[in-house]
Amino acid sequence: MSTVVRSFEPPTTQGKTAIVSTDLKLYQSNGSPNSRRVRIYLAERGICASTIPVDLGAKEQFSDAYAAINPRRVVPTLVLGDGTAIGEVPAIWRYLEEAYPDRPLIGNTPKEKALVTMWERRIELEGFNPTMEAVRNAAAGLKGRAIAGPHDYEQIPALVERGKQRVKDFYADFNARLTDTPFIAGHYFSVADITGVVTVDFATKALGLPIPEDHVALKRWYELVSARPSIAA
Amino acid sequence: MSTVVRSFEPPTTQGKTAIVSTDLKLYQSNGSPNSRRVRIYLAERGICASTIPVDLGAKEQFSDAYAAINPRRVVPTLVLGDGTAIGEVPAIWRYLEEAYPDRPLIGNTPKEKALVTMWERRIELEGFNPTMEAVRNAAAGLKGRAIAGPHDYEQIPALVERGKQRVKDFYADFNARLTDTPFIAGHYFSVADITGVVTVDFATKALGLPIPEDHVALKRWYELVSARPSIAA
Incomplete structure (x- = not known):
């Protein structure tokens, strides 16, 4: 990450590169733009989640197993340690922003x-x-x-x-x-x-x-x- | 509001009916469903904002004056005391939820x-x-x-x-x-x-x-x- 990019960031995010390990699971697809919105967010924040591939080409999102996690049958879904399944990109971001409030990407005030x-x-x-x-x-x-x-x-x-x-x-x-x-x-x-x-x-x-x-x-x-x-x- | 309805609410919201006066201005239209999403939210939370009508029938949302407040030219817009203009219903809710955190309607945890x-x-x-x-x-x-x-x-x-x-x-x-x-x-x-x-x-x-x-x-x-x-x- 270049100094030029960093210079635009608020003081609270500067110079922090800590990696946060979690028991989060991200069900996602490499080719899915919505999945990528979450992958970039996690990388940017330094939050580690296990990624579990959902094969959209094989219509795996329509399997009973995945529909039980996401009744809308879309990727991505974030599954917490207690089994709570969170679908929809802004909802996943909201969880991560509230649970790991350091280095916010949705603002401070x-x-x-x-x-x-x-x-x-x-x-x-x-x-x-x-x-x-x-x-x-x-x-x-x-x-x-x-x-x-x-x-x-x-x-x-x-x-x-x-x-x-x-x-x-x-x-x-x-x-x-x-x-x-x-x-x-x-x-x-x-x-x-x-x-x-x-x-x-x-x-x-x-x-x-x-x-x-x-x-x-x-x-x-x-x-x-x-x-x-x-x-x- | 009946006791039956109240009984489903989280403890922190029970029995509170305080009205919060603000210097907020809500640009809105009575017939607009998006405006109604914000009006119901304000009433539910007991937050008072001045409402300023935008006449969609007369295409007032396309006026230069309104476009300066909301470049997307849609209602509603919430304008803060310092002139900051917030468009988009979830963004308006987010501001009100963060600025007036009592009695949340987006959850506690x-x-x-x-x-x-x-x-x-x-x-x-x-x-x-x-x-x-x-x-x-x-x-x-x-x-x-x-x-x-x-x-x-x-x-x-x-x-x-x-x-x-x-x-x-x-x-x-x-x-x-x-x-x-x-x-x-x-x-x-x-x-x-x-x-x-x-x-x-x-x-x-x-x-x-x-x-x-x-x-x-x-x-x-x-x-x-x-x-x-x-x-x-």
Whole structure:
């Protein structure tokens, strides 16, 4: 992690690299963008959890064993030492933030926590969700599975083009935002940046939509964030 | 508020009815389901904020004055005494939960907070969002405005029927869930119940989809929750 990146972080997170061992289990898939949001978070915080692969290609998420852990049949799920199963990325982050309050990635004060929550959600609604929607409505392997979860819904081809247009609008809007701030939520790296980099990487890979060359501020942010070791998780 | 309802609540919230006056301003619309999620929360917690109407019928959310407060041009927005503007319902709740930690509606422990976050998000993804999607893609007044926010996207008629089917699936899934627990997240009223009741009321009114008569557990929950004075907010 370079000095340049560190210099934007709040004082409480500087220079700490302690690894926290836990009895947490993360059920996840290497190819799943939602799983990656949690993997990067864990790496960034130095929290060690056992990862248990769920083979989406073999439809393992629909097995009785996994449905008992996550009735929505999606990855990831964090399982605590007492067996409590927590699904949904923001809920998993919330648990880790409350249980291991050192080095927060959702802010320190009530105001910071609210603003990080807002910006992370905007990245999800405006960038991450349209990317996933375009991919799920296009992929031949997801016929009849346009929405993740326990129910089957047919693909709607019009959502593919609309999703791609929304990703382009997202890039333009957040290029403007990042002209004003080094990171998405302000002057420190946060979960909003995690969802942002996962979105850009998946839109690039799965939709052929990298950041346009003329979006200088967005590219500067992407290069800054991508240099963090956690991003390889 | 009846004794029956109170009996499910955690000890820390029992018998407290203090009203907290603040210098908060809530920009909102009476007809907006997202605004209602915040109004119910404030009433439930006894937190007083000034409400400032944003006239969606007159497209006031697109005015320069409102766009300066909420660049996404959606309601509600909570504005703090120092001028900080917080958009997005979960972010507004997060601020209020952190700034006024008495009588939490998102749980007391890290585990409770994570599980309430998970269940509230599931209600939103599986019930609230499909309801809004079906309404926005059908309404004549929302032609070219299928998605709330700064950009115009055309309506996709196939999303109307799919949305209605998803609401029916949501009702069936949460009827099963509420066979096991009095409230959505467990044995206490939480923000998951707020999003739940707002979803049912809006699906009933705007889509003609009330809870089916044979969904006994879901109806029992709805009647229990609707009896709370906050729900009239």
